[in-house]
Amino acid sequence: MSTGLLLFFVSSTFLFICYYVVIVQNREQSQMSVMMAAMAGGMTAGLLFGTIMGLLLRGDFVQSTILGIVIGMTIGAFLGLPSQLITTIEGMLAGLMGGMMGAMVGEMSPVGQEDSLLKFLFMMSLIVLLFTVRLFHAPSKSLFITFLRNPLIALLLVLFVFLAFEQVTTFFPEEQGDPIQHHSVLRFR
Template identity: 75%
Template sequence: MTTGLLLFFIAATILFVCYYVVIVGNRQGDKMSVMMTAMAGGMMAGLLFGTIMGILLRGDFVQSTILGMVIGMTIGAFLGMPAHLITLLEGMLAGLMGGMMGAMVGEMATVGQEDSLLKFLFMISLIVLLFLLRLFDLKTNSNIIQFIKNPLLALLLVLFIFLALEKIGSLIPEEQMNPNSHFHSVLAYHIH
């Protein structure tokens, strides 16, 4: 795993922890908005991590689909857990669907353009989070939330994170860029 991919995993984990914090802070509010947040978080997590699995396990579509679905379902369930059982189910099923679609996207991604795809999906996940923060119209004393609620400052934050992602460099290991090589994982069993 490259340093860029490790940093990307850390950034994605922080992003979905932010989704969780939004749900925990508003679980007593509008139930439909909380359910929408769990669904959006589960879908974006499944799509993002499913795409990573599809790219890393290119050529083993079944395994990448299963891992993408499991990761998406787990994050979706985690996001829905603080609210109600139906919210947990909504997040879990959205994560399942996102993981399945993400594995397909990762498998079909053009060799050499995987980094752009992952960075784009991360940025979409961040933008969805910022819209969800505005959805709740949070009445809070937190300077960070007040800062993010300003559309111009939120746009500058997205631009800053985009530039930071571009400075990271390559996210995918070099052996993955070669279309003739096959990435073997610990979970893959090949019967000869």
């Protein structure tokens, strides 16, 4: 595993810990808002990690789909646990759908464009998190969440993360061998 991919995993894990903190801080608010937050977190987690599984296990679509679904459902359930059972189910089902779609996207993405795809999906997940933070109107006990509600701070955070990811040279090292070989069903000799 490359250093860039490890950095991506750590960043993604931190992102979903932030989702969890937002849900825990606001679990007493409207059930619909908490369900929406769990659904957004489960879907973006499924998309991100499903895409990573599709990219890492390119050529083995069944295994990447299963792993993407399991990871998405696990994170979705984890995000829904602080609230009611229906929120947990909503997070799990959104994670299932996101993991399945992410594995398809990872499997079908062109070789050599993996980094751009992962950066784009991470940025979309971050933007969805920032919109989710703005969803809750009650004063928060967390200074971090109150800080993120400021739209200017949110914009600066997105720009900072984008620039930080642009400094990472590559998530996936250049592969030796023929990348077409992984995709062909019939091999002509």
